[in-house]
Amino acid sequence: MTRRRVLPGLPLALGVTLVYVSIIVVLPLGALVFKAASLGFADYWAIVSSPRAVASYRVTALSALGATVFNLVFGLALAWVLVRYRFPGRRLIDALVDLPFALPTAVAGIALTTLFAHNGWFGSFLANFGIKVAYTPLGIMVAMAFTSLPFIVRTVQPVLEDLDPALEEAAQSLGGSDASIFRRVILPLLTPAILAGVSLSFARSLGEFGAIIFIAGNQPYETEITSLLAFIRLEEYDYQAAAAIASVLLITAFVMLAVTNLLQARALRYTVKN
Amino acid sequence: MSATAKIKRPPRVGDNPLFRTILIAVVLVVTALFIVAPLAVIGFHAFSQGWRFYAATIAHPDTLHAIMLTVVTALIAVPINTAFGIAAAWAITKFDFPGRRLLLVVIEIPFSISPIVAGVAYLFVYGLQGLFGEILADADVKILFALPGIVLASMFVTAPFVARELIPLMQAQGRDLEEAATSLGASGWRTFFSVTLPNIRWALLYGVVLCNARVMGEFGAVSVVSGNIRGQTNTLPLHIELLYHDYQTAGAFAAASILALLAVVTLVAKVALERRGAGRRPALAAPVAVLTENAK
Numbered sequence: 001m002t003r004r005r006v007l008p009g010l011p012l013a014l015g016v017t018l019v020y021v022s023i024i025v026v027l028p029l030g031a032l033v034f035k036a037a038s039l040g041f042a043d044y045w046a047i048v049s050s051p052r053a054v055a056s057y058r059v060t061a062l063s064a065l066g067a068t069v070f071n072l073v074f075g076l077a078l079a080w081v082l083v084r085y086r087f088p089g090r091r092l093i094d095a096l097v098d099l100p101f102a103l104p105t106a107v108a109g110i111a112l113t114t115l116f117a118h119n120g121w122f123g124s125f126l127a128n129f130g131i132k133v134a135y136t137p138l139g140i141m142v143a144m145a146f147t148s149l150p151f152i153v154r155t156v157q158p159v160l161e162d163l164d165p166a167l168e169e170a171a172q173s174l175g176g177s178d179a180s181i182f183r184r185v186i187l188p189l190l191t192p193a194i195l196a197g198v199s200l201s202f203a204r205s206l207g208e209f210g211a212i213i214f215i216a217g218n219q220p221y222e223t224e225i226t227s228l229l230a231f232i233r234l235e236e237y238d239y240q241a242a243a244a245i246a247s248v249l250l251i252t253a254f255v256m257l258a259v260t261n262l263l264q265a266r267a268l269r270y271t272v273k274n
Numbered sequence: 275m276s277a278t279a280k281i282k283r284p285p286r287v288g289d290n291p292l293f294r295t296i297l298i299a300v301v302l303v304v305t306a307l308f309i310v311a312p313l314a315v316i317g318f319h320a321f322s323q324g325w326r327f328y329a330a331t332i333a334h335p336d337t338l339h340a341i342m343l344t345v346v347t348a349l350i351a352v353p354i355n356t357a358f359g360i361a362a363a364w365a366i367t368k369f370d371f372p373g374r375r376l377l378l379v380v381i382e383i384p385f386s387i388s389p390i391v392a393g394v395a396y397l398f399v400y401g402l403q404g405l406f407g408e409i410l411a412d413a414d415v416k417i418l419f420a421l422p423g424i425v426l427a428s429m430f431v432t433a434p435f436v437a438r439e440l441i442p443l444m445q446a447q448g449r450d451l452e453e454a455a456t457s458l459g460a461s462g463w464r465t466f467f468s469v470t471l472p473n474i475r476w477a478l479l480y481g482v483v484l485c486n487a488r489v490m491g492e493f494g495a496v497s498v499v500s501g502n503i504r505g506q507t508n509t510l511p512l513h514i515e516l517l518y519h520d521y522q523t524a525g526a527f528a529a530a531s532i533l534a535l536l537a538v539v540t541l542v543a544k545v546a547l548e549r550r551g552a553g554r555r556p557a558l559a560a561p562v563a564v565l566t567e568n569a570k
Contacts, residue, residue: 098541104511
């Protein structure tokens with residue numbers, strides 16, 4: 001379709017945008033890819049498949065998985081309670097859900113570590129049961145779950161709000177129990193939003209650094225996450241290894257970005273339809 | 275009020291009083307343990323050695339310098355980022371050009387990338403072993419381990435913040451008002467300031483508030499490019515780490531309490547702006563998806 005009237009400002013706005021994006025986003029990422037590519041395949045592979053690197057992928061991915069499962073359950077419960085029930089303090093809780101986004105990760109890191117350390121408020125209690133959180137993979141999971149908590153709540157909440165009560169009423173009139181209506185009517189409608197939230201939460205957990213390094217203990221092979229390994233290689237002036245490991249994180253981020261965009265587009269289509 | 279206005283609705287799924295009470299209680303307890311407790315522990319430890327110690331920590335030259343550096347970084351990065359966000363939203367929502375979607379994806383990239391990757395990437399541009407390293411060294415220009423590096427890394431991690439608030443809103447508002455204004459003879463700037471800006475001001479402010487919080491709190495990317503020089507390139511989050519690893523726990527928490535306060539202020543501002551309609555969309559929905567939807 002051709003427009004007769006075109007607004008002014010395209011050259012300036014697009015010019016500013018392209019210059020900014022080129023300098024701030026594309027140039028550095030290009031430099032990183034260039035550096036990693038200059039390694040040659042054999043060297044690159046040797047670095048990214050070294051036992052310590054592979055152990056860090058395992059620690060990062062498993063912890064992110066654990067954190068996401070926790071957030072799935074708690075996030076869903078939180079979204080449900082905020083949308084469906086009215087009780088004193090609801091608005092406060094609704095606002096507090098975003099705290100993990102607003103609180104700087106280093107601050108979250110030292111706060112969680114202090115809580116879960118063996119002499120901390122939670123740590124000393126959990127020690128009675130022989131559970132150690134700080135400086136174990138469990139600690140990484142706690143930090144990841146904290147920093148990515150808002151994602152699932154905030155993707156599910158609007159869909160739950162817009163859910164048509166008639167669907168539930170119809171199911172109730174057909175004699176369905178609450179549990180079966182939730183499982184067979186409500187949950188399927190929430191699924192696209194849940195999946196979008198899960199992928200955002202998982203991606204964020206994979207990339208988290210600040211909150212984790214305080215609580216993780218950072219033992220190679222045990223509690224060392226991939227972004228920390230890249231950081232350590234830098235501090236050892238091993239720039240090639242840092243570039244290679246960072247490129248693995250970059251590729252993972254791109255894959256997650258593609259998945260997230262796909263799932264969000266689907267989730268949004270559902271929202272619009274309903 | 276007439277009786278018909280209060281027709282009792284049948285109970286909805288999950289309205290069973292026992293289930294309801296238990297679920298609310300569980301959520302309240304977990305929220306208290308998981309969200310409120312970290313906030314409380316910061317306050318508790320910040321003041322564990324008394325007011326005097328707290329004041330002394332904040333007034334320490336290294337802390338003051340870290341606060342200054344953080345504020346200066348935000349004062350540079352946030353306005354530039356805001357201008358970029360407006361320009362990007364104007365270009366993407368008011369015009370049709372090939373590559374619009376691609377541009378949106380590129381703007382969103384920093385959001386999904388680990389801050390450490392961002393820091394490492396900047397090293398390979400401006401570091402000695404990077405693309406411009408030798409040229410910069412010859413010209414004696416310091417970007418890394420100095421303020422420019424900190425600002426650049428902060429701008430990377432927050433690049434999408436303003437744009438992602440404006441794009442869905444401006445897309446939904448369309449182009450009719452602006453086209454009417456220009457057809458009546460208003461200049462582009464006049465159109466923007468008198469027509470567009472009043473419609474997007476709350477969303478704009480919302481993006482700026484979130485962007486500012488992230489710039490002031492950024493840790494990973496800044497810790498790679500700053501070099502952690504005490505009293506020189508230590509931002510507030512880096513200063514907290516330094517104190518914490520020095521076993522000055524109370525000091526670390528005193529410094530952290532400033533950023534925690536900033537977080538609380540950010541949340542309050544966020545709620546206030548949401549009441550004015552900002553941020554009302556599936557949270558963090560990809561603008562790409564929004565564009566796709568509106569195209570139909």
